[in-house]
Amino acid sequence: MAEIRIKQxxxxxxxxxxxxxxxxxxxDQEFMVLLGASGCGxxxxxxxxxxxxTATTGEVWIGDKRVDRLSPKDRNIAMVFQNYAVFPHLTVFxxxxxxxxxxxxxxxxxxxxxxxxxxxMHIEQLLxxxxxxxxxxxxxxxxxARALAMEPEVILMDEPLSNLDALLRMEMRAELKSILAESNxxxxxxxxxxxxxxxxxxxxxxxxxxxxxxxxxxTEVYRNPAARFVGxxxxxxxxxxxxxxxxxxxxxxxxxxxxxxxxxxESTLEFAIRPEDLTVGDGPLSATVKVVEPLGPHILASCLxxxxxxxxxxxxxxxxxxxxxxxxxxIADRIRWFHPENQLAV
Amino acid sequence: MNMAxxxxxxxxxxxxxxxxxxxxxxxxLCLWVLLPIYLLFSNAFSTSSxxxxxxxxxxxxxxxxxxxxxxxxxxxxxxxWSSIQVAVLTMIMSILIGAPAGYSLSRFDFRxxxxxxxxxxxTRAFPLPLLALPMAVMxxxxxxxxxxxxxxxxxxxxxxxxxxxxxxxxxxxxxxxLEEAAWTLGCNRIQAFRKVIFPLVLPGITAxxxxxxxxxxxxxxxxxxxxxxxRTLPAFILQSLGVAPLHLKFAGGAVLxxxxxxxxxxxxxxxxAMWGIANR
Numbered sequence: 001m002a003e004i005r006i007k008q009x010x011x012x013x014x015x016x017x018x019x020x021x022x023x024x025x026x027x028d029q030e031f032m033v034l035l036g037a038s039g040c041g042x043x044x045x046x047x048x049x050x051x052x053x054t055a056t057t058g059e060v061w062i063g064d065k066r067v068d069r070l071s072p073k074d075r076n077i078a079m080v081f082q083n084y085a086v087f088p089h090l091t092v093f094x095x096x097x098x099x100x101x102x103x104x105x106x107x108x109x110x111x112x113x114x115x116x117x118x119x120x121m122h123i124e125q126l127l128x129x130x131x132x133x134x135x136x137x138x139x140x141x142x143x144x145a146r147a148l149a150m151e152p153e154v155i156l157m158d159e160p161l162s163n164l165d166a167l168l169r170m171e172m173r174a175e176l177k178s179i180l181a182e183s184n185x186x187x188x189x190x191x192x193x194x195x196x197x198x199x200x201x202x203x204x205x206x207x208x209x210x211x212x213x214x215x216x217x218x219t220e221v222y223r224n225p226a227a228r229f230v231g232x233x234x235x236x237x238x239x240x241x242x243x244x245x246x247x248x249x250x251x252x253x254x255x256x257x258x259x260x261x262x263x264x265x266e267s268t269l270e271f272a273i274r275p276e277d278l279t280v281g282d283g284p285l286s287a288t289v290k291v292v293e294p295l296g297p298h299i300l301a302s303c304l305x306x307x308x309x310x311x312x313x314x315x316x317x318x319x320x321x322x323x324x325x326x327x328x329x330x331i332a333d334r335i336r337w338f339h340p341e342n343q344l345a346v
Numbered sequence: 347m348n349m350a351x352x353x354x355x356x357x358x359x360x361x362x363x364x365x366x367x368x369x370x371x372x373x374x375l376c377l378w379v380l381l382p383i384y385l386l387f388s389n390a391f392s393t394s395s396x397x398x399x400x401x402x403x404x405x406x407x408x409x410x411x412x413x414x415x416x417x418x419x420x421x422x423x424x425x426x427w428s429s430i431q432v433a434v435l436t437m438i439m440s441i442l443i444g445a446p447a448g449y450s451l452s453r454f455d456f457r458x459x460x461x462x463x464x465x466x467x468x469t470r471a472f473p474l475p476l477l478a479l480p481m482a483v484m485x486x487x488x489x490x491x492x493x494x495x496x497x498x499x500x501x502x503x504x505x506x507x508x509x510x511x512x513x514x515x516x517x518x519x520x521x522x523x524l525e526e527a528a529w530t531l532g533c534n535r536i537q538a539f540r541k542v543i544f545p546l547v548l549p550g551i552t553a554x555x556x557x558x559x560x561x562x563x564x565x566x567x568x569x570x571x572x573x574x575x576x577r578t579l580p581a582f583i584l585q586s587l588g589v590a591p592l593h594l595k596f597a598g599g600a601v602l603x604x605x606x607x608x609x610x611x612x613x614x615x616x617x618x619a620m621w622g623i624a625n626r
Contacts, residue, residue: 052526072529085527089545102532
């Protein structure tokens, strides 16, 4: 059992507040992704759980043990680094065996475990090589094998795929997901790649400026962003936003048309809709097409609605041209509303 | 036509020109190092009349007469032994003090770090006579005068800045993640250093140790000022052979060069055995 509880963890580097009172509980065997732009504090949070960084205040619990004052070796964790950190002076075999030797496990057992994890990661033919003789993808596999061989309660991954090329990244994504699902470990995985986050996570914690903005499963994060930031960060292309002013109780004026919305006393809100949640033909919004980009599966049209950038995904075969005016209807139950000041969902 | 023939024969003008340069530079560098050594040794192992003969034959007359005389000359053996002791002690002390300082400089942030780095270099800005004379006085007071340890301390102060700066750049060249990975795999700081960092910096540490050895081995001023009974070889040669005949000077020079050559030969494998630290 290795539930991870992070309680009011804050971290500042001098005057810079890297983390601002983080509360997060990660269930046993859950795959949690920390997602955010660079500098949002996701790596700092991971390093605090690993013990490579100390929190300024707050507590970290793994299982029923408080670990925030323990050194990394006493936390029963394993970590995979962005640059792999494969020891260059040891063979692949000795790299994978390194932690096991430190734990004073007997040689037969070490041999068995190294063989097993090497087979799992498809590197059994590389065991006698040195890091300098491996490709980036192979080094990545060694780093993961080294972590898995420890059979830790918690695996921490810091952008493990970001140094691989796109094709390899997609391959490793699926492979890692299935291997970690079978390994009974709790995983915290840091990335800035939303596709990686969406495809691998049980839950995603979206971080911005040292805070967790939303922690939920990928569909929820995508469908019901808890804040404007989440809507603008998740999804490619991101959500469209338009200013809305109160017309009547539950009626909002958006780009000159009235749309049903929440009953709220605010005088203004922000209207938001994903580019694929629109029907074209007859609708309240009129959009002037600026750029048309055929992407293969669909066509992306960047338009202007009331002077604001507004992206629409069109079906293949539509012959929309730059300069056309489209009549757009948002799918009613997909519309989201955000508060103009605190930017939270209404 | 000409081109076609050339490419058939695998002849590439650019490549062969570069190759010629490569060979030329290699030859010049080899001569640069080997010629003085050749002259030194051929004269040291020559007859006393052979040294001043001109023109010389390709194979000079061989004789161990000068070297033999030099070694029988009273005090040489003792000076040689003192030199080795001082150099080894200097080597050990400058690595023991310098490597931890280099490690701290590369891994920790502390106040005055940049000032400290400049100060390390500043110690080299003082001319040695300025340091040696007050030191001689101080050493006499604490009873370190004319001892191996005392001289080794002075040589350590000379070698230390290099030891610190060389090891600093060595440690900085090793990604911190390697150390962090070792920590997460069950090492404490000392174990991580021993099992991961140390093997990776060993070639560099060796090079820096050799450097300290050679600095001490060649140093003559402090040795001449601070020792009387325990003269090191360079100080002894300076004192005794200043007015000696040429062939004895050559013998002394050869004896002075030989240990450094042997030493570098013995540790050459560490100098070349860089594991290709590709993990940056």
